[in-house]
Amino acid sequence: xxxxxxxxxxxxxxxNQNEPEFxxxxxxxxxxxxxxxxxxNVYYGQNILLRMVEPERVISFRVAWIDDKEExxxxxxxxxxxxxAIGPYKGGLRFHPSVNLSVLxxxxxxxxxxxxxxxxxxxxxxxxxxxDPKGKTDTEVMRFCQSFMTELFRHIGPNRDIPAGDIGxxxxxxxxxxxxxxxxxxxxxxxxxxxxxxxxxxLIRPEATGYGVVYFVQKMMENNGTGLKSKKVVISGSGNVxxxxxxKAIQLGGIVLTLSDSSGYIFDSEGIDxxxxxxxxxxxxxxxxxxxxxxxxxPKAKFVAGKTPWEVACEVALPCATxxxxxxxxxxxxxxxxxxxxxxxxxxxxxxxxxxxxxxxxILYAPGKASNAxxxxxxxxxxxxxxxxxNWSREExxxxxxxxxxxxxxxxxxxGKEEGYVNYVKGANIAGFVKVADAMLxxxxx
Numbered sequence: 001x002x003x004x005x006x007x008x009x010x011x012x013x014x015x016n017q018n019e020p021e022f023x024x025x026x027x028x029x030x031x032x033x034x035x036x037x038x039x040x041n042v043y044y045g046q047n048i049l050l051r052m053v054e055p056e057r058v059i060s061f062r063v064a065w066i067d068d069k070e071e072x073x074x075x076x077x078x079x080x081x082x083x084x085a086i087g088p089y090k091g092g093l094r095f096h097p098s099v100n101l102s103v104l105x106x107x108x109x110x111x112x113x114x115x116x117x118x119x120x121x122x123x124x125x126x127x128x129x130x131x132d133p134k135g136k137t138d139t140e141v142m143r144f145c146q147s148f149m150t151e152l153f154r155h156i157g158p159n160r161d162i163p164a165g166d167i168g169x170x171x172x173x174x175x176x177x178x179x180x181x182x183x184x185x186x187x188x189x190x191x192x193x194x195x196x197x198x199x200x201x202x203l204i205r206p207e208a209t210g211y212g213v214v215y216f217v218q219k220m221m222e223n224n225g226t227g228l229k230s231k232k233v234v235i236s237g238s239g240n241v242x243x244x245x246x247x248k249a250i251q252l253g254g255i256v257l258t259l260s261d262s263s264g265y266i267f268d269s270e271g272i273d274x275x276x277x278x279x280x281x282x283x284x285x286x287x288x289x290x291x292x293x294x295x296x297x298x299p300k301a302k303f304v305a306g307k308t309p310w311e312v313a314c315e316v317a318l319p320c321a322t323x324x325x326x327x328x329x330x331x332x333x334x335x336x337x338x339x340x341x342x343x344x345x346x347x348x349x350x351x352x353x354x355x356x357x358x359x360x361x362x363i364l365y366a367p368g369k370a371s372n373a374x375x376x377x378x379x380x381x382x383x384x385x386x387x388x389x390x391n392w393s394r395e396e397x398x399x400x401x402x403x404x405x406x407x408x409x410x411x412x413x414x415x416g417k418e419e420g421y422v423n424y425v426k427g428a429n430i431a432g433f434v435k436v437a438d439a440m441l442x443x444x445x446x
Contacts, residue, residue, distance in 0.1 A: 005034050012053050019102035021323060025109050025348060026053050028355070028367075032426040033433050036415075048437045052112060055105065057081040059155055063129055065147040067140050077148050079127035079155055079163075082108035085439040088159055089125030090115055090376060090383075092166030095173065099128045103323075107166075107347055111376070113432030114369040117408045120380035125161055127152070133168050145176035153181050158189040158386070164379045165194040167322070170240070171206075190386025193379035197391075202382035204397040205375075210244025210345060211398070212374015213318060213366075215405040217343040218252060220364045221316075223413070223422070224340075229253035234314040234339075236260045237321035238284050238291045241345045241372070245318050246277055258309035260321065261291045265309040268294075268301035313337035320345030328353035335361050344368035355425065362421050370408050370428035377404045 012026055030049065037043040059079040067073050078101065081089045091111040094104070104126045112124030129148060133141050156163060165174055174194045181191055188200075195201035204211070214228070221227050233254040235242050238261050246256045256272040258265050259280060268276065279297055283289045292303045310317065310330035317339050319326045323346065331354035334342070341364040344350065348368060350358070358365035378401055385391055392400075408428075415434075416427020 001035055001038065004038065005030055008034060008049070011050070015054075016102075016105070019105060021102045021106040021348070022109065024352060025106040028352065028425070029109075029113070029429050029433070032423075032429040036430050036433070042441070043437055046441065048440060049433075051440065052083060052433075052436065053109065055080050055082045055108065056084060058101070059127075060101075061151045063131065063144065063148045063151065065140075065143045067143075068137055073144075075129050075131040075144070077127070077129045077151060078104050079152060079161070080104045080108040080125060081155075081161055082124040082126070083112045083436060084123035085436050085443065086116060087121035087123045089161035090122035090164070090379065091125040091127070092164045093169045093173075093177075094126070094128035094166040095131045095133050095168030096128070097130055097132045099130045104128060106323075110347055110369050112436055113429060114373045115376055115380075116432040116435045117370055117411060117428060118373050118377040118380060118404055119407055120377065120404075122376065122380050125163070126166075127163055128166065128169070131168075133173065138172070141173060142176045145173050146180040149177045149180040150184065152177075153184045156181075156191055158191050158383070162190070162379075162383060163192055164376070167239075170194075171196060190383055193382045195382070200382075200386055202378055202385055202397060203392070203394040204401060205378045205382055206240060207244040207247070208378035208401060209241045209372050209375030210246070210320070211248045212377065212401060212405050213241070213245050213320070213343050213345040213371050214248035214252065214254075215374065215402055216366055216371040216409060217316060217318070217341055219406060219409040220343070220366060220422075220424070221341055223409070224364060227252070228316065230255065231315040232257055232313065233316045233318065234258045234309050234312050235318045235320055235345075236265070236309055236325060236349075237319075237346065238280060239320075241375075242318075242320035243277065243281055243284070245320055245345050246272060246280075247274070249316075249318070250274055250277065254316065257314065258312055259291055259294075260309050263290050263292060264303055264305040264307055266291055266294045266301050266303050267309065267312055268298060270300060310334055311337075315340050317342045318345050319349035321349065322346055323348045324351050326350045326354050328357055330354060331357035335363060340364060342366065343371045345372050347372065359423060359425065364422075364424070366412075366424050367428050369432060370412055370424060373408055374401055374405055377401060
């Protein structure tokens with residue numbers, strides 16, 4: 001079995017050299033899915049996983065725009081249309097200097113499994129640009145988004161490819177891109193998700209990823225005979241996912257101790273309650289300040305510069321910042337300090353070595369493709385509402401989100417149960433694979 005996995009990864013690496021993030025994502029899936037393929041004749045010999053790791057389409061384009069100094073700037077835009085076996089391509093757009101083909105291919109590959117797990121008919125895709133919206137004026141962001149969409153619009157559509165937001169792409173950017181798409185196509189369609197409520201958006205969409213992570217963690221802990229109530233929760237990040245993960249954890253009785261950004265983390269030993277979280281949202285969403293500003297209003301808290309919060313003792317850890325933010329040393333520290341559950345809010349925030357530590361020590365560990373699927377799930381619900389020309393209430397969408405996260409958890413249990421332990425990595429990978437693989441086999445070699 002080791003040789004089969006090794007040979008497969010060698011072949012994929014040969015085609016995708018110098019793409020470490022993509023190879024990391026493929027390796028994590030291959031280690032659990034290939035043994036399942038070998039044991040099931042319907043998949044064995046069909047090269048089904050090899051077909052999955054090859055994008056159906058990779059689009060790269062120039063994005064030229066003019067800044068406020070009337071200087072011409074040039075960025076690179078991408079869209080990875082990875083797999084459409086179970087539905088149109090669906091996945092976010094990321095605007096960040098770190099964006100490259102490797103990062104987007106890893107995200108698009110993860111999206112195949114994540115979208116499959118939601119039970120909704122959505123394929124996998126991802127896109128973005130190396131443009132950095134930080135420090136740019138609204139006018140500069142608008143000019144960039146309009147230029148970006150002027151190229152992208154010819155490749156997307158409500159039944160072809162439906163992008164959403166991701167890091168660096170919030171409601172402002174979605175609005176500018178949607179406006180340009182509408183202008184170019186002369187039609188009002190649900191081509192982007194994450195839209196404003198007054199122009200086709202869905203209630204709960206901003207909260208969905210963060211809420212979904214906590215709903216999934218609650219299910220994991222309930223299955224283990226406990227829950228979030230009175231548990232110490234450590235969260236990384238302070239953006240959209242982290243904020244709403246904190247909000248839902250507080251509502252379910254958890255004691256949230258930390259939030260962070262690239263400058264460091266805050267530790268509030270008294271707990272970040274709803275009032276304090278509202279202040280964080282003001283700092284990050286309106287004033288666009290660093291997380292360190294928190295201690296100006298709450299001096300009993302402390303700010304630790306240049307570090308991640310995994311050194312803080314907790315029962316639950318929610319990495320909600322970015323990929324590979326939690327390494328083996330961090331995992332060892334969390335385990336040593338009593339952590340019993342890790343739920344990923346970001347995409348692939350734990351390194352392979354950290355994941356091995358969690359699974360080896362039988363820690364409840366939820367990979368992002370399962371635990372952070374709430375965002376794309378509600379994006380799928382937004383697509384449904386756009387097709388119906390109808391909006392569900394906040395309570396209806398939240399109930400559907402909870403139901404979807406519960407179904408994902410059940411799928412992980414079905415495929416991931418081992419003696420005395422649930423391997424959620426194995427469960428999520430196999431459950432996501434089976435639905436897509438069955439559809440690909442039914443549709444022939446395409």
